[in-house]
Amino acid sequence: MSKNVAIVVGHHKFSKGAKSQWLPSEWDLMSEVAKSLCDVADIFYHDPKIGGYTSRQRAMAKRTRLHKYVFELHYNAASPIANGCEALYYFSNKGGYKIATKFCELVSESMEIKNRKAKPMLNSTQRGYAFVYQTNGTAIILEPFFGTSGSDVAKFDKAKYVQVLRTLIKGL
Numbered sequence: 001m002s003k004n005v006a007i008v009v010g011h012h013k014f015s016k017g018a019k020s021q022w023l024p025s026e027w028d029l030m031s032e033v034a035k036s037l038c039d040v041a042d043i044f045y046h047d048p049k050i051g052g053y054t055s056r057q058r059a060m061a062k063r064t065r066l067h068k069y070v071f072e073l074h075y076n077a078a079s080p081i082a083n084g085c086e087a088l089y090y091f092s093n094k095g096g097y098k099i100a101t102k103f104c105e106l107v108s109e110s111m112e113i114k115n116r117k118a119k120p121m122l123n124s125t126q127r128g129y130a131f132v133y134q135t136n137g138t139a140i141i142l143e144p145f146f147g148t149s150g151s152d153v154a155k156f157d158k159a160k161y162v163q164v165l166r167t168l169i170k171g172l
């Protein structure tokens with residue numbers, strides 16, 4: 001039976017996204033997180049055979065078209081001083097803004113990671129735009145921490161993060 005919530009692991013198995021010197025890649029770590037949530041969400045992985053980010057997202061949007069909420073799991077990467085959690089939503093989706101805001105609060109409360117707040121996706125020059133734009137349901141990109149921040153990585157706890165996502169899903 002199809003569930004209300006789809007969880008998409010960001011990137012794909014041949015291009016695993018950001019790497020951290022302290023953690024597995026985005027794809028490896030978030031695959032583990034996703035597996036822990038298979039009782040409350042349907043889990044999806046991008047097809048690496050589809051070339052190009054926008055085409056992959058279009059194919060994914062078809063697969064998740066019946067889900068009311070679609071969350072894509074990532075972690076952030078930037079210079080070592082950047083830190084905190086954020087969540088990205090399609091700018092005109094008020095429900096998306098609420099969920100993104102709640103996500104940041106939960107991560108921040110649970111692990112004391114700085115709350116960088118919900119961020120609107122406004123146009124196609126922004127990374128991740130195709131995901132929030134093409135998805136039929138409410139689509140949110142979840143970035144709980146920076147893998148490039150030693151202090152964020154020290155605060156991040158996989159089990160706590162799974163719990164945060166369970167609480168978020170329960171509240172929908």
Ligand SMILES: [Zn+2]
Nearest residue numbers: 010017074075
């Ligand atoms: Zn990513």
